[in-house]
Amino acid sequence: MTKTNNIPFMVIGGGIGGLAAALSIAKTGRPVQVLEQAPEFAEVGAGLQLAPNALAVLDKLGVLGTVMEKAVAPRRLVLMDAITGQEMTALDLGGAFLRRYGYPYIVTHRSDLLDALLAACRSHDLITLLNNKEALSVEDLGDRARVSCRDGSVYTADAVIGADGLWSRTRKLFVEDKAVCSHYVAYRGTIPISEIPEANLDDVVCWIGPNLHLVQYPVRRKELYNQVVVFRSYQYKEDSDDWGTTAELDERFSVCCPSVLNAVSFIHRQRRWPLYDRQPIHTWTEGRIALLGDSGHPMLQYLAQGACQALEDAFVLGEKLEAHGSQIQQAFMAYQQERAPRAAKVQQTARVFGDILHTEDNTAILLRNAILSQRKTDDYSVVDWLYGKFVPINQER
Numbered sequence: 001m002t003k004t005n006n007i008p009f010m011v012i013g014g015g016i017g018g019l020a021a022a023l024s025i026a027k028t029g030r031p032v033q034v035l036e037q038a039p040e041f042a043e044v045g046a047g048l049q050l051a052p053n054a055l056a057v058l059d060k061l062g063v064l065g066t067v068m069e070k071a072v073a074p075r076r077l078v079l080m081d082a083i084t085g086q087e088m089t090a091l092d093l094g095g096a097f098l099r100r101y102g103y104p105y106i107v108t109h110r111s112d113l114l115d116a117l118l119a120a121c122r123s124h125d126l127i128t129l130l131n132n133k134e135a136l137s138v139e140d141l142g143d144r145a146r147v148s149c150r151d152g153s154v155y156t157a158d159a160v161i162g163a164d165g166l167w168s169r170t171r172k173l174f175v176e177d178k179a180v181c182s183h184y185v186a187y188r189g190t191i192p193i194s195e196i197p198e199a200n201l202d203d204v205v206c207w208i209g210p211n212l213h214l215v216q217y218p219v220r221r222k223e224l225y226n227q228v229v230v231f232r233s234y235q236y237k238e239d240s241d242d243w244g245t246t247a248e249l250d251e252r253f254s255v256c257c258p259s260v261l262n263a264v265s266f267i268h269r270q271r272r273w274p275l276y277d278r279q280p281i282h283t284w285t286e287g288r289i290a291l292l293g294d295s296g297h298p299m300l301q302y303l304a305q306g307a308c309q310a311l312e313d314a315f316v317l318g319e320k321l322e323a324h325g326s327q328i329q330q331a332f333m334a335y336q337q338e339r340a341p342r343a344a345k346v347q348q349t350a351r352v353f354g355d356i357l358h359t360e361d362n363t364a365i366l367l368r369n370a371i372l373s374q375r376k377t378d379d380y381s382v383v384d385w386l387y388g389k390f391v392p393i394n395q396e397r
Contacts, residue, residue, distance in 0.1 A: 005153065005154065005155045005156070006155075006156050006157075007031065007032075007033050007128075007155060007156075007157045007158075008030050008031045008032065008157060008158045008159075009025050009030050009031065009032040009033070009157055009158060009159055009160075009161070010032070010033050010034075010035065010145070010147055010155055010157040010159070010160045010161070011025070011032060011033070011034045011035070011160075011161045011163055011292075012035050012135045012138070012147065012160065012161065012162050012163060012164045012170060013034075013035070013036065013162070013163035013164040013165060013293075013295070014034050014035070014036030014038075014041045014129065014131075015043065015114070015163065015165065015293070015310075016043070016110075016113060016114055016117065016293075016307050016310055016311070017163045017292050017293030017294070017307075017310030017311070017313060017314060018034055018036070018161075018163035018164075018292070018293070019034065019041070019114065019117035019118060019120075019121050020057070020061060020117055020310065020311050020314035020315075021161050021163055021292050021293075021313070021314040021317060021318075022034050022121055022124075022127050023061045023062075023063070023117065023120055023121060023124065023127070023314070024061065024314045024315055024317055024318030024319075025161075025317070025318055025321060026124050026126040026127050027061070027318055027322075028318055028321045028322045029126070030126065030158075030321070031126045031127075031128070032126060032127055032128070033127075033128040033129075033130060033155070033157075034121070034127065034128070034129050034130065035130050035133035035135055035147065035149065035155075036129070036130065036131050036132075036133060037132070037133060037134035037135070038131065038132075039131055039132055040131060041114065041118050041129065041131070042111065042114070043110040043111045043113075043114040044110075045110045045188060046109065046110065046188045046189050046190045046219075046226050046228070047107055047108070047109060047110070047188075047190065047217060047219045047226030047228070048107065048108055048109070048110045048113060048307055049105070049106075049107050049204065049217075049304035050067075050071075050105070050106050050107070050108065050113070050307065050308060051105055051304070051305070051308055051383075051386065051387045052101035052102065052103035052104070052105065052387045052388070052391055053308055053311075053312060053386065053387050053388070053389040053390060053391070054307065054308035054311045054312070055103035055104065055106065056102070056103055056389070056390040056391050057311040057312060057314065057315040057390065058116075058311065059103070060315055060390075061117075061120070061314075061315070062120060063116045063117060063119075063120050066116040066119065066120075067106075067108060067112070067113055067116045068106070070108060070109070070112045070219075070220050070221055071106040071107065071108040071112070071219075072106060072107050072108070072217070072218050072219060072220075072221070072222055073093070073104045073105065073106050074093055074105065074106075074107060074202060074203050074204045074217060074218075075092075075093060075094065075202040075203055076090045076091060076092055076093055076202070076203045076204070076377070077090060077091040077093065077105070077203070077204045077206070078090045078203045078204065078205045078206065079206050079208060079372065080205060080206065080207045080208070081207070081208065081209070081257075081369075082207035082208055082209035082212065082213065082214060082253075082256045082257065082260050083209050083255060083256060083257060084257060085257035085258070085259055085260075088208075088369060088372050088373065089372040089373065089375055089377075090203075090377050091377060091380070091383070092377040092378050093105045096378045096380075097378075097380065100380055100388075100393055101387050101388060101391050101393065102391045102392070103391065105387075107204060107217045107218070107219055107226070108219055108220070109190065109219045109220050109224065109226075110307075112219075112220060113307070132151065133149050133151065133153065134149055134150040134151075135147050135148070135149055135164065135169060135170075136148050136149060136150050136169070137169070138160055138162065138169065138170050138173060138289060140173075140286055140287035140288055140289050141156070141287075141288070142287065142288075143288075144156045144157065144158065144288060145157050145158075145159060145160040145287065145288040145289050147160055157288075158288065158328060159288045159289070159290070159328045159332070160288060160289045160290075161289075161290055161291075161292050161317070162289065162290070162291045162292065162295045162296075163291075163292045163293050163295060163310075164295050165293070165294045165295060165298075166179060166276060166278075166294045166295075166298045167179070168291070168294070168295035170289065170291060170295055171291060171295050171296070173286060173289060174281060174283050174284070174286065174291065175281050175283070177278055177279060177281070178278075179276040179277070179278055179298070180276060180277055180278055180279065181236070181238070181274055181275070181276050182232075182275045182276065182277065182300060182354070183232050183233055183236040184230055184231065184232050184233070184244075184274075184275040184300075184354075185230070185231065185233055185243070185244030185272050185273065185274050185275060186228055186229065186230045186272070186273040186275060186301075187228070187229050187246075187249060187267050187268060187269055187271070187272055187273070188226070188227065188228040188229075188267075188268065188273065189226075189227065189267065189268030189270075190219060190220075190224040190225060190226045190227075191224065191225055191227070191266055191268075192223065192224060192225075193218065193222060193223060193224065193225050195266070196225050196263075196266050197262070198259065198262065199216075199218070199225045200216060200217075201218045201222050203217070204216075204217040205217065206357075207256070207259075207260050207263075208357045208358070209255070209256060209358075210358065210359065210360035210365075211231060211232035211252070211358050211360055212229070212230065212231040212232070212252055212253060212256075212358065213229075213230050213231075213357055213358065214227065214228070214229050214230075214253075214256075214260055214263055214264065215227070215228045215230075216263060227263060227266065227267055229249065229253065229264060229267050230275070231244070231248070231249060231252045231253070232358065233248060234248070235248060241272075244272055244274065245272075246269045246272075249264070249267075249269075250264070275300060275301070276298065277298050277299050277300050277347060277350070277351070278297075278298050280297065280340075280343070280344035280347050280348065281296070281297075281340075282336075282340045282341075282344070283336070283340075284296045284332075284335075284336045284339070284340055285329075285332040285333060285335070285336045287329060288328060288329065288332075290317070290332045290335065290336070292310065292313045292314065292317065293309070293310035293313055294306065294310065296313070296339075296340075296343065297309060297340075297343035297344065297346070297347055298347075299343075299346060299347040299350045300347075300350045300351060300354050301350070302350045302351075302353045302354040302357060303346060303349060303350045303353055303386065305346050305350065305386065309342075309343055309346055312339065312342070312343075312389060312390075313335075313339055313343070315390070316335055316338055316339050317331075317335050320332070320334040320335040320338075342389075346386070356368060
């Protein structure tokens with residue numbers, strides 16, 4: 001006979017969003033268990049950009065100091081022309097930025113952020129972390145929710161948070177949709193600073209060209225250099241891995257300037273990441289179950305907001321649980337009402353921004369470049385809506 005484990009709160013998924021959610025829930029005084037399907041808590045990937053909206057949450061969760069120990073605060077966000085090698089525009093991240101938002105813009109290794117969240121969870125008396133727990137099904141029972149795992153274990157909880165990512169099983173309770181492939185693919189990784197010449201240790205640099213881009217920045221106290229190349233494959237095949245290959249990578253970037261060609265020669269090629277998102281949905285909760293992070297709003301990376309939005313979810317979830325006390329369903333509805341419209345806007349804007357960066361239309365390129373060349377480096381109006389969440393924006397220039 002299968003034993004059922006009764007717990008107050010359950011989080012499915014031990015990534016950045018799941019661990020942040022556990023911390024946020026525990027801050028309300030509720031015990032919470034995190035189920036992670038992998039043998040250990042770990043992040044796949046390399047660098048990560050965190051804007052002030054994310055740092056505000058990390059501060060409220062009590063982990064910002066730990067994250068900052070290894071993070072890098074870049075001087076600027078710089079947009080470069082990958083073909084001509086010319087600088088197009090930049091966003092100054094110095095004193096004016098800090099005064100405006102109250103927090104800096106940082107870059108870090110994904111594993112460093114996860115480790116900070118993990119350490120905080122492990123030290124919290126109300127949080128239990130369980131590995132090798134693959135959740136196969138989630139059911140709403142009215143007054144409880146039930147999670148069944150591959151190993152035969154069954155859990156009932158006052159509430160369940162599905163933080164199980166792009167391929168979420170929890171999401172299937174709300175919509176039977178398919179992940180949308182953008183036909184773009186990424187290759188990413190970090191290398192020791194000493195191994196790459198011409199490394200820019202001060203800025204986050206994004207080189208853009210028709211249907212491609214390269215992102216570069218230092219992480220882990222400037223000991224490592226993170227690089228990501230992204231390009232649209234002209235050989236896309238549904239349900240196939242035979243597209244976006246390393247041979248196509250080299251062919252696509254062959255038209256770029258020497259600095260980009262040199263950078264591409266250092267790119268990790270062991271793994272390719274096809275880039276997916278999903279259409280926004282406005283129903284994230286039903287009964288005692290709610291979605292969080294990529295399970296609710298997977299997005300393309302062109303605004304560098306995937307992890308930031310998951311952290312926003314975690315904070316608002318805890319805030320609503322605190323406000324509504326034992327009325328969990330009301331708390332979940334309030335969480336959905338605040339978060340779903342904003343996350344949908346970020347998802348949709350990321351798609352549009354990707355189209356702008358990657359356009360191959362000559363007229364659109366000329367118009368884009370003309371507009372960018374006119375903006376000032378301390379004009380933050382275009383990102384106020386994004387970075388200013390949870391912080392009072394200081395409009396003084």
